[in-house]
Amino acid sequence: TFYSHPRAGKRDALVHAIYGGVYPKEHGVLEGLTVTGEFLPAMTHLGPAAPSGLMRYESSRFGREFQGNLFSSHFNLRRIQRHQLIEDGTSFRTLDSDFVVSSHHDFHPTDVLEDGDGTMLVVDTGGWYKLCCPTSQLYKPDVLGAIYRVKRTANKDVRDPYGIRISWKDLSVSELLTLLGDDRHSVNQRSVQVLSEQGGNAIEPSKIVLEAEGASTSIKQQILWALSRIPGDEARKAVRLALNTSDAQLLRTAIHVAGIHRDVEALPALTALLRHEDPFVCRKAVEGIGRIGEPEIADAILQHAHDLRDRAHEHALTYALIQVNASAETLFAALAPAQHPNVRRVALTVLSQLENNGLNASHIAGLLTAEDDALRDRAMWVAGFHPEWGGGLASHFESVLLDENQKVHVFNQLQRQLEVFVKQPEIQRVMGRWLDESWMDPEVKQLILQVMRHDGLRSVPTTWLEPVSRRIYSDALPLVTSAIETVSQWTLTGREREVLLPALEYAASREGLSMAARLAVFRSITRFNPHLENEAMKISLAAYKDASKPGLREKALGIWRDATLESHQVKALLPLFEHSGPLHLSQLVDLFHGHSEPDLGEAFMQVIQKAPANASIRPDLLLHAVDSFPEQVQDQARFWLKSMEVDVEEQRRQLQGVLAKLPEGNVRRGQAVFNSENTACSTCHQIGYVGGQTGPDLTRIGSVRNERDLLEAILFPSVSFVRSYEPMIVETHDGEEFSGVMLREGGGVIRLVAGAGIEMRLEQGDIDSIRPSQVSVMPSGLDEQLSRQELADLLAFLKSRQ
Secondary structure, three states: OOOOOOEOOEOEEEOOOOOOOOOOOOOHHHOOOOOOOOOOOOOEEEEOOOEEEEEEOOOOOOOHHHOOOEEEEEOOOOEEEEEEEEEEOOEEEEEEEEEEEOOOOOOOEEEEEEOOOOOEEEEEOOOOOOOOOOEEOOOOOOOOOEEEEEOOOOOOOOOOOOOOOOOHHHOOHHHHHHHOOOOOHHHHHHHHHHHHOOHHHHHHHHHHHHHOOOOOHHHHHHHHHHHHOOOOHHHHHHHHHHHHOOOHHHHHHHHHHHHHOOOHHHHHHHHHHHHOOOHHHHHHHHHHHHHHOOHHHHHHHHHOHHHOOOHHHHHHHHHHHHHOOOOHHHHHHHOOOOOOHHHHHHHHHHHHHOOOOOOOHHHHHHHHHOOOHHHHHHHHHHHOOOHHHHHHHHHHHHHHHHOHHHHHHHHHHHHHHHHHHOOOHHHHHHHHHHHHOOOOOHHHHHHHHHHOOOOOOOOOOHHHHHHHHHHHHOOOHHHHHHHHHHHHHOOOOOOOHHHHHHHHHHHHHOOOOOHHHHHHHHHHHHHHOOOOOHHHHHHHHHHHHOOOOOOHHHHHHHHHHHOOOOHHHHHOOHHHHHHOOHHHHHHHHHOOOOOOOHHHHHHHHHHHHHOOOHHHOOHHHHHHHOOOOOHHHHHHHHHHHHHHOOOHHHHHHHHHHHHHHOOOOOHHHHHHHHHOOOOOHHHHOEEOOEEOOOOOOOOOHHHHOOHHHHHHHHHOOOOEEOOOOOEEEEEEOOOOEEEEEEEEEEOOEEEEEEEOOEEEEEEHHHEEEEEEOOOOOOOOOHHHHOOHHHHHHHHHHHHOOO
């Protein structure tokens, strides 16, 4: 599960586990592992399936076309899926089809198994299990699930499917070899084990069968597996017989057995197989050579690097060179410009994984502008492990941008390359200088300003302040807007005030700025001076009311959060409550914290009680907002919250009542509801490649959740939490608490998102504890904002996303 972070309908995947391979998703636990380049690819993507069981079907009882197929159980998608393996280069791809599917929302297949008679067992855990996705509190302990058996109706019963009636201890080696061809797959497997237990007595008879032309490939493979369990040179010698066969399937097995036993005597045969016509054999041969680990074989491996079949083959060659401990001298020779780009790429990757490898910025500089795309990308990948090279590469970047012939070629790579080294002072100085250079293309300056927003920076480099300030004063409006956006995303500490504040105040009154840019200016100013001018308040109120332009409400709310609003300014927010959906209403409520005027408190509670989306307001948020108001106002808040309490059973009844009365929905109208300013669903949720990333990806939500599940998530978002989107409470050492979803963690920083446009950056050293929260980031009460028809349309749209 979680091969990739949920995006664009992808999440879980089925992979071909290749020796030494490293697979996504990218996470801190992968640090320190030996890697051979980019993560290895998936055979097939499953979406948000929560795969919980995987089985290889051994029997032919369903038909020969099913033999060797994989079957996976998908807890979330209520199905068993069949995967036919299709050879694709040196790995596999799959042809996927649903095998068992249920429309019942309490069917949760947790495992799939093959019984001894070739029937399939499907384990369904029903509705009692509540710790998977979604983490629902409305679980059903009475729905216990079942174990189902799937069989082909035309098949007759198998007699003694597990071979229980066979007197195994009395069988001769010859009889055991015969049973390797038995139709009962469980008998086959036990025959392999019992044959291996015969030890040396089994070797000579097994060699005879291995060399016999009439014996099937399947039986010969079973013999090799039995020999792999027998220790000693004679068993290894017997396996080496199969390395001379013309049967590619048998070769793959023999290579694997020779490799796992580190059979040095098999090296000549394995080296010859590096040139085999079968791609799988080529990959398995180099894999076996790597396992054996003889350094003198490195040159032979590198000779075949020019003919890379695919990513799996490249991985095997690279990993083998690492395992045989190829010398730096050999690898640097292979890195020379005269070598094939593939050879150079493999050599560079191996060097990057060896300790004391001798690599430095000078080796990488020329490769970053290589004509071969794959070599250039790999150089960038290696450079990513060495941010300390930034100073040595600064002059390289500058020379490239001064060269008209190279500039266009590397422009698309420049942003990614600069982001790798953006924390290095020398690169920071160069970026600041480039912004001021008259010869620098505006496109490059735009790119630099984007890189300056890199979220890995803990503070703004002083070498950037003057150049960015001058861009705000400039006449080039696109650069002005970009510079303003960059400043608005910086974490400002106050030391930047002297340079940036005059430029921002100038920009606040200049003509030609878009509303979004003007709001970004106001927000940046409030970070230096929390007093919000009345003109800025007036403009931000108008922006909030303009529902025709997505994103303006979030920007206005950001200004008000950062500012210290006066009582009359907070009072001006009250009319907005009537027109605010659940997402924005909670943020408006929080702005009243710290105010104490009785009249303001009374007015606040009046609009709270009348606001259409008031059911979305969290009790803790409201109590926090009124804690400075007089006790009378606090009592009103507590009384109102008491009247709004709903227990779990009432939630069940409400859910069923709404579901029963919903009219038929329309998908197109539902899409409009999803994207509307009132619901703001697309602000937090992504469908395809469009939308926010605060909440779960909904690209394929219709295949994961039924109508009841979707309605429950809308009515009561705190009942179900999708994995990786569970709300957390982070408490700092000084007693402050922050609630939200952990967006990412690493580099000593935790990023917590509390809603659309509300992201917090917390230093791990400042954190005292992290604990789960029971309150969703998604506001409740959305149903109160929608008519029954709009709710039905929204559900129809979500169900159509499959």
